[in-house]
Amino acid sequence: MSLLTVSGLTRSFDGNRVVDDVSFTVAPGQIVALIGPNGAGKSTCFNMLNGQLRPDSGTIRLDGQRIDGLTPRRIWQRGVGRGFQIAAVFASRSVRDNVRAALLARHGQIWRLFRPAETTLTTQTDALLTRIGLSDLADRTCGTLAYGDVKRLELALAMANEPRLLLLDEPTAGMTEADRRPIADLIRALARQTGCAVLLTEHDTDTVFRIADHVLVMDKGRLIAAGPPDRVRNDPAVRAAYLGSE
Amino acid sequence: MTFLAIQFLTGLAGSVTLFLTAAGLTVIFGVTRIVNFAHGSLFMIGAYLGWSILSRLPHTPECFVIGVLAAALLTACIGVVLEMTLLRRLYATTPLLQLLATFAVMLIIQDLTLLIWGPNDLALARPPWLRAFVPILGERFPRYDLILIGIGPLVLAALLLLLRSRFGMLIRACTENRQIAAALGIDQRRLSTAIFALGAGLAGLGGALVLPDVSANLQMDMAVIVEAFVVVVIGGMGSLAGAFLASLLIGLLQAFGLVLIPKATLVLIFVIMAVVLTLRPAGLTGVTVDEAPPNPKPFLAAPRVLGWLGLALAATAPVWLPAYPLAVLTEMLIAALFASALFLLIGHGGMISFGHAAWFGLGAYGAALATTCLAAPMPLALLAAPILAGGVAAAFGAFVVRLSGIYLAMLTLAFAQIVWAAATQWSALTGGDDGILGLWPSGPGPFYLWVLALTAGGIWLLARIAASPYGLALIAARDNAARARTIGLSPEHLRIMAFAISGAAAGLAGGLTAFRTGSVFPGYAGVDKSVDGLLTVLLGGMDAAAGPVIGAIAYTGLYDLLLQTVPLWRLALGMTILALVLAFPAGLAGIRRRP
Numbered sequence: 001m002s003l004l005t006v007s008g009l010t011r012s013f014d015g016n017r018v019v020d021d022v023s024f025t026v027a028p029g030q031i032v033a034l035i036g037p038n039g040a041g042k043s044t045c046f047n048m049l050n051g052q053l054r055p056d057s058g059t060i061r062l063d064g065q066r067i068d069g070l071t072p073r074r075i076w077q078r079g080v081g082r083g084f085q086i087a088a089v090f091a092s093r094s095v096r097d098n099v100r101a102a103l104l105a106r107h108g109q110i111w112r113l114f115r116p117a118e119t120t121l122t123t124q125t126d127a128l129l130t131r132i133g134l135s136d137l138a139d140r141t142c143g144t145l146a147y148g149d150v151k152r153l154e155l156a157l158a159m160a161n162e163p164r165l166l167l168l169d170e171p172t173a174g175m176t177e178a179d180r181r182p183i184a185d186l187i188r189a190l191a192r193q194t195g196c197a198v199l200l201t202e203h204d205t206d207t208v209f210r211i212a213d214h215v216l217v218m219d220k221g222r223l224i225a226a227g228p229p230d231r232v233r234n235d236p237a238v239r240a241a242y243l244g245s246e
Numbered sequence: 247m248t249f250l251a252i253q254f255l256t257g258l259a260g261s262v263t264l265f266l267t268a269a270g271l272t273v274i275f276g277v278t279r280i281v282n283f284a285h286g287s288l289f290m291i292g293a294y295l296g297w298s299i300l301s302r303l304p305h306t307p308e309c310f311v312i313g314v315l316a317a318a319l320l321t322a323c324i325g326v327v328l329e330m331t332l333l334r335r336l337y338a339t340t341p342l343l344q345l346l347a348t349f350a351v352m353l354i355i356q357d358l359t360l361l362i363w364g365p366n367d368l369a370l371a372r373p374p375w376l377r378a379f380v381p382i383l384g385e386r387f388p389r390y391d392l393i394l395i396g397i398g399p400l401v402l403a404a405l406l407l408l409l410r411s412r413f414g415m416l417i418r419a420c421t422e423n424r425q426i427a428a429a430l431g432i433d434q435r436r437l438s439t440a441i442f443a444l445g446a447g448l449a450g451l452g453g454a455l456v457l458p459d460v461s462a463n464l465q466m467d468m469a470v471i472v473e474a475f476v477v478v479v480i481g482g483m484g485s486l487a488g489a490f491l492a493s494l495l496i497g498l499l500q501a502f503g504l505v506l507i508p509k510a511t512l513v514l515i516f517v518i519m520a521v522v523l524t525l526r527p528a529g530l531t532g533v534t535v536d537e538a539p540p541n542p543k544p545f546l547a548a549p550r551v552l553g554w555l556g557l558a559l560a561a562t563a564p565v566w567l568p569a570y571p572l573a574v575l576t577e578m579l580i581a582a583l584f585a586s587a588l589f590l591l592i593g594h595g596g597m598i599s600f601g602h603a604a605w606f607g608l609g610a611y612g613a614a615l616a617t618t619c620l621a622a623p624m625p626l627a628l629l630a631a632p633i634l635a636g637g638v639a640a641a642f643g644a645f646v647v648r649l650s651g652i653y654l655a656m657l658t659l660a661f662a663q664i665v666w667a668a669a670t671q672w673s674a675l676t677g678g679d680d681g682i683l684g685l686w687p688s689g690p691g692p693f694y695l696w697v698l699a700l701t702a703g704g705i706w707l708l709a710r711i712a713a714s715p716y717g718l719a720l721i722a723a724r725d726n727a728a729r730a731r732t733i734g735l736s737p738e739h740l741r742i743m744a745f746a747i748s749g750a751a752a753g754l755a756g757g758l759t760a761f762r763t764g765s766v767f768p769g770y771a772g773v774d775k776s777v778d779g780l781l782t783v784l785l786g787g788m789d790a791a792a793g794p795v796i797g798a799i800a801y802t803g804l805y806d807l808l809l810q811t812v813p814l815w816r817l818a819l820g821m822t823i824l825a826l827v828l829a830f831p832a833g834l835a836g837i838r839r840r841p
Contacts, residue, residue, distance in 0.1 A: 071731075072728075072731045072732055073731050073732075073735075073736060076731070076732055076733065076734045077734060081732075082732045084728075088726050088728060089725075089729065090721065090722045090725040090726055090730075091725050091726070092721065092725050093721060093725065097718060100718065101718050101719055101722045101733065102733040102734075104715045104718065104719065105733050105734040105735050106733075106734065109715050110715055110716055110719045111715075111716055112714055112715045112716060113710075113711050113714050114707075114711070114714060115715070116710075116713050116714065117713060117714055117718045118713065120715055157733055160733065161733065161734065
């Protein structure tokens with residue numbers, strides 16, 4: 001039984017089929033990488049999965065229930081966490097408050113108007129900070145963090161929801177070679193620890209082959225290959241798409 | 247049929263000066279991203295300069311043209327001086343500081359005008375050629391209005407032609423995307439000065455052109471700027487064609503409204519603005535504004551010891567303070583509550599309210615009507631104030647929370663003007679301009695202690711809410727709304743709640759003011775009151791929790807001091823605000839952190 005089932009997903013902009021009849025599945029706990037050259041339709045595909053775009057046709061099912069066309073917030077409620085391509089956190093708050101905000105939302109405590117946030121969910125907040133490796137930076141204002149740490153914090157925000165599925169749009173974009181590895185390892189460790197499935201897009205092939213169990217390759221809106229990393233790496237169609245055929 | 251045609255022409259004539267002013271405002275905004283509050287003042291200067299020049303020239307059509315153009319040119323020069331000495335220092339600051347500084351300029355120009363031209367309205371002697379009528383469909387129509395109708399499209403054509411030139415290309419580039427324009431090597435300093443000259447010149451031209459119909463007066467600036475704001479917002483910020491369409495719309499609406507529903511014209515205009523913005527959040531022409539990314543800063547915690555000390559001092563004040571300072575202190579406390587309410591919305595919610603007086607006014611009228619119509623005792627009336635204001639604010643919030651930045655600010659202004667207009671025109675209920683009088687404190691204990699308890703309690707509650715899980719979520723939605731959604735927050739609901747809380751607190755401040763002054767007037771919901779609140783918040787500083795209280799003490803104190811001791815208090819207040827904005831952009835509470 002697969003966790004995420006995408007079938008026949010299609011979306012056009014001004015008559016261009018940017019995503020064309022894409023179907024795939026993600027099993028529970030599986031790390032799936034969606035790769036492809038620029039303009040292949042990865043981001044559009046992703047934005048339909050996380051609710052920012054409505055598909056023209058096709059369905060997206062999470063545990064058998066349709067989630068296509070739902071708002072990002074509803075999709076979050078179904079247990080889907082999300083990271084942004086350009087890391088997005090709450091810049092004016094401390095690292096701890098960022099994580100706390102996500103946990104407050106998770107535990108339905110947002111509408112408590114008359115108790116201090118400072119003393120709410122402190123244990124859970126600190127536990128998550130430790131797991132993600134940000135305890136030392138807990139009191140730093142996010143605007144002053146290095147990019148690698150912001151990426152970590154993003155993961156923490158997504159994990160606060162105890163998601164069944166994590167959607168990560170280029171989790172290592174804009175990072176140096178040295179910073180990528182720890183993030184990739186962290187993603188893999190989190191997936192293994194929590195049993196959460198991960199679907200990620202990525203440009204950096206090292207990262208992909210390092211952590212993915214399964215690789216999907218898109219080109220010109222279509223899925224052109226799928227399989228374990230080693231097989232996909234040697235697929236002639238994939239090589240052609242990346243290196244340019246003809 | 248004849249009636250329609252005549253009203254149509256009247257409306258067209260009225261829309262021309264509106265367009266001239268709004269066109270200047272909108273091109274200035276496009277290039278510099280400054281919402282120039284002092285633009286109405288440039289219009290007023292144009293009118294006064296026009297009067298001075300035209301009344302010295304022979305009354306021939308040729309001299310009229312020369313005089314009007316000279317007035318426009320002089321106003322343009324004043325605009326250049328203004329830009330080079332002051333405004334260019336503001337480009338890098340926040341929109342709120344820009345608004346504050348240009349408002350200060352408006353105050354200064356008002357008093358300087360008073361100083362130079364005196365308090366009386368100055369009417370232009372109209373020679374026969376200006377008084378002539380033209381028969382249209384059997385009716386007599388003023389010939390000058392026909393000339394005006396011709397000038398509007400002429401100016402629009404000239405401006406559009408200018409936009410096709412190299413200079414215009416630079417303007418369009420900067421309006422479209424400032425960063426890229428800068429990266430391409432466009433000298434934005436010189437362009438900004440030039441555009442300010444153009445905008446000021448247009449405003450001056452508008453001011454000089456109304457002279458045959460309206461005498462130059464000191465209330466022009468505020469009247470014109472509010473209308474120009476409306477036109478620019480309806481048309482879409484930065485869009486010339488939009489401003490032209492919108493001024494036609496508003497001009498016609500005024501012409502027909504004055505005849506058909508004279509009492510509700512103003513309300514009608516703002517309702518149109520509200521409808522346009524709700525349907526097309528970026529104005530008629532759909533120009534989206536690439537607003538400067540917010541620069542979110544964490545708030546400094548309020549020093550707790552100082553707070554308790556202040557409270558203890560205030561509680562014993564009736565013992566050691568004479569009557570007058572005690573009255574000022576009462577005023578300060580209420581101002582602090584009002585500013586704290588606004589601070590929650592702006593600081594934590596990230597929503598600029600330009601019409602917070604709406605909730606203040608609703609609270610004041612709520613309390614007053616509860617007393618006069620329902621014979622409620624003061625404590626109940628003071629309960630009615632926040633409930634009425636908070637309830638209406640929540641409903642209003644539901645409409646507008648999707649709008650962003652400057653458009654949201656303008657819609658809050660629009661709503662405040664509706665409340666103001668209703669208070670002025672619904673005289674059966676509100677007493678109109680005469681207000682509601684004879685509200686005296688009737689609760690047990692001295693009134694001062696009621697004020698202290700309710701304001702201190704209200705501020706404490708607001709601070710507590712700001713530090714609660716809800717407050718954290720509200721800030722999260724402000725910092726990054728898209729991110730907030732993905733962790734399951736609903737920025738819209740959080741913001742509606744912020745409107746409700748902030749509105750209720752402002753309403754309580756209004757209710758208290760009703761009993762403090764013993765009366766309620768439409769001015770309680772006026773633009774001045776909203777600006778008072780903004781100035782208080784900004785003076786205190788946007789990134790300190792204690793800011794509103796410090797700001798209230800400073801602003802109320804300054805205001806009362808200036809009002810009493812300085813004959814030209816607007817000039818003094820304006821200069822003080824400018825000095826503060828330039829020297830302490832982080833507000834008074836930020837002073838101690840300066841290196």
